[in-house]
Amino acid sequence: MRPNRETGSKWRASAELSARATILVALAASTLLTSAAAGWASQPDPLRLCADPTNLPFSSDSPSQPGFYVEIGQALSQQIGRPVTYDWYKSYFGKRTVRVTLLGRQCDAMIGLPLSADFMGPAVIFSKKILTEAYVLVSRPTLTLSGIDDLRGKRVAVQYQTTPQNLLAERDDIEKVTVLTPEEGMAALAQDKADVAFVWGPVAGWLNKTAYEGRFRVQPVEGAGLSWDAAIGFARTSTQLRDQIDAALPQLERRIAELAAKYGLPSDPPVRFGAAPSPIRLAALGSPAQFLRQPAAATPVTRIADTSASDPKAEVVAAGKEIFNGTCAHCHGPDAVQAERRIDLRRLQTRYGEDMRDKYWTTVHEGRPSKGMPAWKEVFTDDQFESIYTFLQTVQSSETAN
Template sequence: MRTNRQTGSKWRASGGLSACATMLAALAASTLLISTAGWAGDADPLRLCADPTNLPFSSDIPSQPGFYLEIGQALSQQIGRPVTYDWYKSYFGKRTVRVTLLGRQCDAMIGLPLSSDFMGPAVIFSKKITTEAYALVSLKTLTLSGIDDLRGKRVAVQYQTTPQNLLAERDDIAKVTVLTPDEGMAALAQGKADVAFVWGPVAGWLNKTAYDGRFQVQPVEGAGLSWDAAIGFARTSTELRDQIDAALPKLEGRIAELAAKYGLPSEPPIKLGAASAPIRLAALGNPIPIVRQSTAAATVTTVAETGASDPKAEVVVLGKEIFNGTCAHCHGPDAVQAERRIDLRRLQTRYGEDMRDKFWTTVHEGRPSKGMPAWKEVFTDDQFESIYAFLLTVQSSETAN
């Protein structure tokens, strides 16, 4: 949607942290000022929105700021302004953009999808800075030029991504489902998979830092598999956008150097066909598009069954949207989750009349020992009410069996 401190991200996790724990790490919202020595005293800072734990893209480690932040530093030199950062976790997706960029906490966000469908027209974009894509990772002795070359092989593929949708149509390919690029790379290194089909930038970074360049990382292209990334601005910041656009051509060589420094895949992409998938926040090192799933193991009342005429339907739909955008990383899309301990369809079975109180306490205060942070500074009580209303629609005693 992590690695090292997240070497790979949100999406992310590594360094021994689980993907869920990393994704739900405490939200950082402080602003860090990079050295302003040598800048004119009246120069306004270039304020960048940045995730503090999203390598290879961004990091609050001064010695290892990440691909995006080093681009930002180079741009600040070009336009003669010092740079500051507004730290905010990128796994909140579009919410991150609304709170930071559109909330005027920062001036620019590097790494957004260059697409008019992404929050337009509220967000405007610079010229393309790079292309990001999923990748096929394998030993260098294996030749891969298309999806047919995966026939008969074990492929570690990220859960609920376009690659998983693509491979689901192939019965002649054995799928090994993983949650993060880190897990996919580990499965490859441990001989549990022959190929990993995972998020390319993180795979490249891991290959460089954790696996000593042992694997080949080949980006792919196709619908929902790759997209161009750019720098996003609020729509009123056309002057700054134009300034940045004028500076970018002078940094082409530097950007290529930084891509190599952080291990971003550079080989020609393999062309694959795939069904379209929703564009997620490109800054997310491990994007996890939401894919609808059904279950035959339990009788669950779905949101659709509330009916359009139900006055509570709108609240339920809003709660479902918030849940899938924030909570589904651990608890499953639409709350469909096979692990009993985090299966929120069992709340009523577990807590009975205390269900509401338990929900309210947990989302407000968190459960730090279990890897869940407090969300009271992120969502309003009305939003919590909508999430609760949605969860009421999916309660099922049969999931407890």
């Protein structure tokens, strides 16, 4: 049946209305999309900062206790009008941390690098100084210390493999109590096993504020290898961001001082010391010292010196020992001597038996991130892993596993 004229008119009117509605919907959608795009375009890029998730007093991924550097980053982000995000990465990798995160473009800046052209320059450039960090003398408030001679006749808990240890090495009139961490130095002082602790300052100040409730005097020390200025590091191509940060820092001086006090960073006038015989280079980002742990008791162990000079494995063992002490000792102890059973590598044989080798290879290649053990497969070759394993075989304990 053919449609009459009236029906055709109604159909055309309906089609026109539908077309107009479609156009209006399209225009509305276009307007919304344009507005959203404009809104998105107006959002500033985040300021991406590198930080260690477990490195108080400097940084932590805990919102309730973020750390000195993290809170500086938050203040900077507000000052320059950019939201802040964090790329969490362990700082005990030292310069490798900087290469992977900052120079690998995972973040824009890293707070707390030593302000020195010798530190990875010219690949890394720096902001103005944000503060000075130093070793400290920790003592009871009644003890007055104004120089190294005031340590004569005293028991000094001195941190292993640091410039302070070098400085005191030639002083026979000072009784040295070697400790491997600031925590141990402070404990020796609290337990009356030492009169003074000569340890890394920021950690000592934090411990004095939190664990010891301000019981001790914490005096910074200045001198060659004993203190350095800290700054914010950037990749060398980030000069515009560096200049923007430099312009913002003067407005944050009061806030930075408040945060330093909040986290117990030492602020007393420094004690001047002379140069150490052979200053030790910076070993980590958080401190110029390798933070090792002091073994509580000796366990029967076969030492490297017991191996025969004609042993064909001697060179492999020596190479493995060198790599281990340069990379692994900050957690597992120098020469693998460690009192904490969970990370005592002298117990690998008793713990894993015939599976010792397989367990070792899996762990060093893949790591155990939940336990704080990083993966090393991209750092060392299999030959280097083999030399470390050969070394560890020589230090296995004879004790039985629990």
